[in-house]
Amino acid sequence: MTAIVKAYGVHKHFGHLHVLKGVDLEVAERELVFVIGPSGSGKSTLLRCLNRLEQPSSGSIEVAGIDMLSPKTDINHARQHIGMVFQSFNLYPHMTALGNVMLALRKVAGKGKAEAETLAQAALDRVGLADRAHHRPAELSGGQQQRVAIARSIALEPRVMLFDEPTSALDPELVGSVLAVMRDLRESGMTMIVVSHEMGFAKNAADRVIFMDDGLIVEQGPPAAIFDTPAHERTRAFIGQIQQH
């Protein structure tokens, strides 16, 4: 197994708050890792450290062979290989769906206009929104917006995709369409790290579930083991809580 993500001893302080307390994480190529844990456990921060949207206080992070924390690394170039999907979609409201997907293709990947448009259209097609290419985000449902956001990332052909609570802001009836796209991505062999509480999805799609609490990985293992026979009391309590909802 070759790890495409290697993070060791990652610490993050926000002022006096110690949010990550030495996290080690290896993710293999084509693996889908689910990260769960109570709010404030540091799971989103960990995700954001991986593409250096947050600067870790210490530790080492390597993604797709690139040392993410080295001052010599061209971070903008490195981020092309790491897609990220946010809870609040963060589509650019002044551009169409197509424009949202094309921007980085043009400005980061350096594609010409025609090629960028073809690639963007293909990415939208892949998330089932080819017919919405010329709509603006305000004219799309939350589920459609999130799928455009996924298209914006996958158009750059990343090696790893990070999902930060991708369905938390969605109405329940729209969650399925986003999970379907994620499942399709998984089947295509994309390496994915997903922060989410979609237990059903985790159970049948994840290779591994990580439970974080208080800035540390408490335990990890196959979904069945973590959900059905957790070893730690804190994991048990947390899973009991989410299953009640």
Added chain:
Amino acid sequence: MEEIVDNFFNVDIAVGAMSIVIDGLLNTILLSLMVVPLGFLSGLGLAVMAQSKSRAVRWPLMAWVDFFRAFPPLVLLVLLFAGLPFMGLELGGFACVAVAFMLNNSAYYGEILRAGIDSVPHGQIEAARSTGLSGGQAMVYVVLPQAIRNVLPDLLSNTLEVVKLTSLGSVVAVPELLYQARQAQSATFNPTPIVMAAVIYFLILWPLVRLLSRLENRALAGRG
């Protein structure tokens, strides 16, 4: 009544003064085309620099903006025009207006644009940066188009003020609309040219005022 018409709406005087006043109008337009972009672009520079995390950058900027917002533009203009020659630097009226307005306008445009930039959610920058855009690219392609749209009524309103303020150029002998009208007035001993100037100001600014009202109404409707 006749006295009013003779003094303020005198057709013979108006016809005679027309070419002088039109010259003034052209200079006012020229002046506006110079000071508005200059103020806007330097304001944009200030607003973007104000996003810096470093206090060593932000604090001098704040001081700069405060200073020029508190400094009356007419005083600034006269100081440049009458003061700089003492240092052996003679700028001429046009250049003095350009510099004074740039200093004054950059502060105003800068504050408006800074508010616009602050109104764009941080998630927009994060999304852009996560796809590999540099900070500068995120600013240019993602933040500024939204920021400018968000503060468009304020920008337009400020631009109206700036165009009106170009009449201050008359104080330093820039032959803009008001200056030319006053020249014509003193040549004809009749204030009709001043009324002409007033009418021309109104005619060029009124469409902008209408546009501004529409934008403001739309912004209000959008908020509700």
